Amino acid sequence: MSHTNLITLNRWLLSETHKDLAHRLEMANLMQGIQLACKITNNAIKRAGFEQLFGLAGITNVHSEDVKKLDIIANDAFKMALKSTREVFCMVSEEEDSIIPVPEGQSGNFVITFDPLDGSSNLDCNVSVGSIFGVWPKISSDKNFSEKDVLRKGRDMIASGYALYGSATMLVLTLGNGVFGFTLDNTVGEFILTHSHMTIKHKGQIYSINEGNSVYWDKSTQNYVNHIKSNEGGKTPYSSRYIGSMVSDVHRTLLYGGIFMYPADSKSPQGKLRFLYEVAPLSFIVEQAGGKSSDGKTACLDLVPKNIHQRNPVFMGSSHDVSLLEKFHAEHT
Ligand code: AHG
Ligand code: MN
Ligand code: MN
Numbered sequence: 001m002s003h004t005n006l007i008t009l010n011r012w013l014l015s016e017t018h019k020d021l022a023h024r025l026e027m028a029n030l031m032q033g034i035q036l037a038c039k040i041t042n043n044a045i046k047r048a049g050f051e052q053l054f055g056l057a058g059i060t061n062v063h064s065e066d067v068k069k070l071d072i073i074a075n076d077a078f079k080m081a082l083k084s085t086r087e088v089f090c091m092v093s094e095e096e097d098s099i100i101p102v103p104e105g106q107s108g109n110f111v112i113t114f115d116p117l118d119g120s121s122n123l124d125c126n127v128s129v130g131s132i133f134g135v136w137p138k139i140s141s142d143k144n145f146s147e148k149d150v151l152r153k154g155r156d157m158i159a160s161g162y163a164l165y166g167s168a169t170m171l172v173l174t175l176g177n178g179v180f181g182f183t184l185d186n187t188v189g190e191f192i193l194t195h196s197h198m199t200i201k202h203k204g205q206i207y208s209i210n211e212g213n214s215v216y217w218d219k220s221t222q223n224y225v226n227h228i229k230s231n232e233g234g235k236t237p238y239s240s241r242y243i244g245s246m247v248s249d250v251h252r253t254l255l256y257g258g259i260f261m262y263p264a265d266s267k268s269p270q271g272k273l274r275f276l277y278e279v280a281p282l283s284f285i286v287e288q289a290g291g292k293s294s295d296g297k298t299a300c301l302d303l304v305p306k307n308i309h310q311r312n313p314v315f316m317g318s319s320h321d322v323s324l325l326e327k328f329h330a331e332h333t
């Protein structure tokens with residue numbers, strides 16, 4: 001394979017000349033931490049079979065989920081790697097009940113939210129999983145954080161992204177100036193730019209939802225899904241694809257178009273996915289790629305969470321498809 005012009009993530013971050021040098025250096029340093037955490041997590045997943053890392057850790061988290069051993073390994077990796085960048089003011093993790101402080105003297109300017117391992121129910125059967133992160137500028141001027149630093153409007157994010165531990169390991173991110181994909185080249189241990197200015201189709205042909213919940217769906221979701229599955233008027237029914245890890249389903253939606261949905265229903269009145277470290281970061285990516293992300297009525301990025309683990313319904317993907325969903329939603333609420 002010819003290594004003619006490898007653009008590593010580090011080189012790309014430093015060349016982002018639309019930001020002043022000081023900000024570029026801070027962001028490059030912060031992303032070093034994200035890259036390290038993703039490489040550690042990627043390695044642990046690839047070695048899980050030899051090192052008995054599959055299976056449950058024997059504890060439940062704040063969401064009453066059974067925590068996997070790899071959830072903990074990934075969570076520890078993100079906390080360690082991010083603290084050591086000295087760019088982080090405080091953090092929120094899916095796996096931690098409350099806001100994570102940073103030791104005195106290691107504090108920085110950014111608030112980081114992360115889902116260290118997304119789709120962990122897929123781990124033991126070797127189906128792709130991911131990690132998700134969001135970056136906000138801190139608000140507090142003194143050294144103590146408060147809830148106002150983390151209960152933020154999605155639109156205040158300055159960066160977000162995800163790692164996908166799939167057939168290839170990728171880091172997809174945005175700094176607010178388009179979406180870029182980097183693929184891990186294990187021979188050199190670097191994330192290499194492979195997808196510049198990723199954009200999503202205006203309209204897709206794939207819908208992604210857990211049909212096992214259909215008995216709990218409200219009228220608007222029922223009617224919308226029945227509409228896209230039908231061939232009325234000679235239209236082609238949509239294909240169904242559902243992997244069960246949000247990062248994988250959203251990454252496919254980004255590349256192939258269509259709509260990913262986790263609606264509120266009678267079983268999960270707020271939906272299942274968490275705003276700060278699943279919905280908001282991936283909504284930023286989808287909007288930056290020219291798509292839409294909505295709770296059925298409001299753009300997800302315009303929402304402000306009431307608590308750090310707040311859930312909300314989410315419909316994200318091609319703008320035509322999400323807009324049509326919102327029309328069905330408006331007819332039934
Ligand atoms: P996590 O593994 O971080 O807890 O997230 C799992 C989420 C998300 O990845 C996925 O879209 C959704 O759970 C799948 O939920 P269902 O199994 O209820 O469809
Ligand atoms: Mn979980
Ligand atoms: Mn998740």
Ligand code: MN
Pocket residue numbers: 094115116117118119120
């Ligand atoms: Mn998770």
